[in-house]
Amino acid sequence: MNAYYDEFLHMLDEEDKEGCVKFVLSKLESGKIDVINLYTKILEPSLNNMTCKLNEKTICVWKEHVRTSIVRTILECSYPYILKEINKNGIKQDKGRLVVVCPPEEHHEIGALMAADFFLMNGFDTIYVGSNTPKEDFIEAIDYIKPKYVDISITNYYNLIAAKNIIQEIKNTNKYQGEILVGGYAFNSNPDVYKQIGADRLLQTYQDIKSFGEEKHYEASL
Ligand code: B12
Incomplete structure (x- = not known):
């Protein structure tokens, strides 16, 4: 897997979108890599280990955007392989409806998208709502969809406060009866939060x- 990661990272550093997509699709097609290993051993570290070179500081956010857009394309291209694995393993989406959302101002969406795919592959009837979901839409959607599980993905720890307010509102105002799950990079340094x-x-x-x-x-x- 390390060799695949290094090869992929080299192409990603070069911002070679075509190379990256073709490389991943060929490995998925030949069965040399599955979606879970692709996501966790290649795509996730390729973003989370990203550092900005000193001479590129001014274009760091730009580079993050380009990199994310390549990874996002790969996630979309992986969908047929997710369905293939679901079919192969006879997984039914019978564990209840689950929505994955990000709080307002949370623009990091890749982790949420990956988590949504993981839930789908484990039998949850999953709906990915999106990043930067306004509070009112968030609350309305929960009222309308009535999911068994609400999953909130938080990357930037500054957004923990917004998440806390929304959770309070869902529990108090909406009298939500399901389970509220959270995950994301924001919890890495302090899981108990x-x-x-x-x-x-x-x-x-x-x-x-x-x-x-x-x-x-x-x-x-x-
Ligand atoms: C890509 C990126 C961006 C992109 C995001 C584009 C997009 N469409 O998603 C852009 C350029 C927009 C961006 C913007 C910013 N970013 Co940014 N960004 C990143 C970067 C490089 C990668 C994040 C990522 O996608 N990781 C890959 C995913 C797959 O990993 P993950 O999120 O950890 O998800 C995994 C698990 O956590 C889990 N998971 C995630 N969610 C959930 C949910 C549930 C329910 C479950 C079960 C599991 C789960 O599953 C995933 C797969 O295993 C990081 C990291 C870094 N080293 O620099 C910084 C980083 C997250 N960004 C950071 C910051 C500060 C910002 C900005 C504020 C400043 C800036 N750089 O302009 C803005 C904020 C924008 C906003 N309002 O949200 C900081 C956050 C620090 C903090 N305060 O917490 C980081 C850590 C960089 C750093 N070292 O400072 N960013």
Whole structure:
């Protein structure tokens, strides 16, 4: 996997979108890599380990945008392979409806998109709402969709406050009965903060989501 990562990173550094997409699709098509390893061992580190070279400081955000856009294209291209794995493993979306959202001002969306795909692959009827979701839309959507689980993805820790306010509102005003899950880069340095913002649970990795799915399957069978 390391060799694939290095090869991919080289093309990503060169901003070679065509090369990156063709490389990933060829590995998925040949079965040399699956979607989970692609996301967690190649795409996630290619963004989270990103550093800005001293002579590129002024164009750092620009480069982040370009890199994210290449990764986003790859995520969209992976969808047929996700469906293939779901079919191959006979997974049914029978663990309840789940929405993935990002709080207002949270423009980081790649982690949320990946998490949404992970939930889908583990039997949750998943809806990805989007990044920077305005509070009113957030609350309305929950009222309308009535999901069993609301998942809030937070990357920038400054957005933890906005998430706390929304959670309070969902729980108090909406009398929401389901579970509120949170995840994202903002929790990496302080996992316990999820309790302070009123969430029911923190899930971070693919394995966390898989175990959560198994737990729900077990509960449903009791
Ligand atoms: C790409 C990027 C951007 C892009 C985002 C584009 C987009 N469309 O998403 C752009 C250029 C817009 C951007 C903007 C900013 N960014 Co930025 N960005 C990044 C970068 C490079 C990668 C983030 C990413 O996508 N990672 C990949 C994903 C896959 O990883 P992940 O989010 O951790 O997700 C995984 C898990 O956490 C989990 N997960 C995620 N969500 C959820 C949810 C649930 C429910 C579950 C179960 C799991 C789960 O699943 C994923 C897969 O395993 C990081 C990191 C870095 N080293 O620089 C900075 C970083 C996140 N950004 C940062 C900052 C400060 C900003 C800006 C404020 C400033 C700026 N640079 O202009 C703005 C803020 C914009 C805003 N209002 O939100 C800081 C945040 C620090 C902090 N305060 O917390 C970072 C860490 C950079 C740094 N070292 O300072 N950024």
